[in-house]
Amino acid sequence: MAWNDCLWRVLMQYVKSIGLNSNQQIGRGFNHPYDIAFSENNRIYVLNRMYPQSTDGIRVQICDFDDEWYGEFGHGPGDTNDKFLVPVCIGFNDEEKLYVTDESHHQIKIFDRDGSFLEAWGRNTSKITSLEAPSGICFDSDGNALVVQQFKGSILRISNDGNILQTFGESGSEPGELNLPWGICTDSEDNIYVADWRNDRIQKFDSDGNFVQNFGESGSGEGQLSRPSSVAVADDGRVIVADWGNERVQIFDKNGSFQTTLQGEATLSKWAAEWLDVNQDELNARHTADLAIKTLPSHLNTPYHKASQTEHIFWGPV
Template sequence: LVKVFSWKGKFRFCIGNKGKAAFKRPSAVVTNAQGEIFVKDDVQISMFTDDGQFIRTIGAAVLQRPYGLALTNDGHLLVIDHGRKAGDASVVRFEQDGRLVKRSPFEPLSNAAYSKCRFIAVWRDSLYVVDLGKSVVYVTDFDGKEKRRFGQFGRNEGDFREPSGISVDPKGFVYIADSKNDRIQIFDAEGTFLSLVSLNHNLLRPSDIHVTSDKYLLVSNYLKHNAHVYLLTPFESDRNI
């Protein structure tokens, strides 16, 4: 199930715990401008009102192994579908009413050995996909055509060890949870390393993250079983935030 909390951490309600709204391993959530909630699980996307009332399911007939969930500026829902066998990965795009817009081959995974694409984000006309299996980030268009990639396995600045959550702020700064290095890194939209995020306590396997338009950073700590909210302060490219 999915638990919904207020900004101050007060529990509000659960969704996905009964009937048609029941989930199978939910792993990604987005909301639209109306506050409606979209949750991706292992088989489909489920849509709810802002107070948790079930509306519809999306993609159950076409998705096979979906990962990640993002909402484009024109209101389309995007997921990465790994398919049933290696090399079948695709970008799948839906209208919010459930209609399939397009399925396109995801070019970076034409050779998918060891790949585990689990988290995605969008900025303008680019799709950012984190591959925690190969410790790299792919940047494609919405049709899956690769523009570039950045990152490699390691512990240095700009390197990753099983990167996970990703969020892009309105200015194009890319925040990535570097899970096994227990840190969050910032890159520009092209993938150039800018800074580490300095926090007032240590992270322990950060998983999904989100940066709001008013510069709040939300982090789920996988091994601590909790979530934290931080207020980000301005930074220069040669300094930690």
């Protein structure tokens, strides 16, 4: 194991798990959580997208690192501007307003940190009516929103009063072109990183939206990607990628060179332990279950099937 790999495994040690698998319409617990945001008062906002065949629990939930649960808002599915249909990503701007993208409503919905609806931009509103299938969202150092339009393969820069300042990127597979892009983030110098989902790569643009570089290629080896869904940049410039199709997280240096892989090390959360305490049949079944099947038949020996049979590792990280 390389020294850099050892160092990063030390620096990114597992801390805890928060949550509980729940298909209920209300109350604490997640089902297909798609994104996460943090407020200045240390609250955690989790976007609960739900499974496509069971959408009644769509909402944003609020909790904290100590497992306290504070409520929820934006229940869906619904057709009004304050409700969600197929929400994708969330993020706070510098005014503590929470932006939520909804790819089916073709809208950006804005709430205060208490969950009160403020306004919406996109279809059936008075602003950015041409918005199409927004996915990832982040903010530059001026407080402008950077929003991915996944079907158009483009990025919008939007002022905090809802005016489009810039559009860059186009659909395709050449450098600087995007094919169903998803997650987006900026670094300390306002460079922009996009998870180019269908092209199996990360693309980097400068603060003005000019193409700089891309890294990653299709595959399951080190540094290769399969449908990367989100990207983040650490304070020192390391690039962290949710390698969704390979059921893992990969870390690259600031130049795009592979550093290490994280597979996940989850333990039983406080919420789950409390639930099992009052559901003894489930607890007994858990004690006799094999939660980490190490050997699978050859036709099931894929990252997806391994993840589905091993509780502590990532399964569909977005």
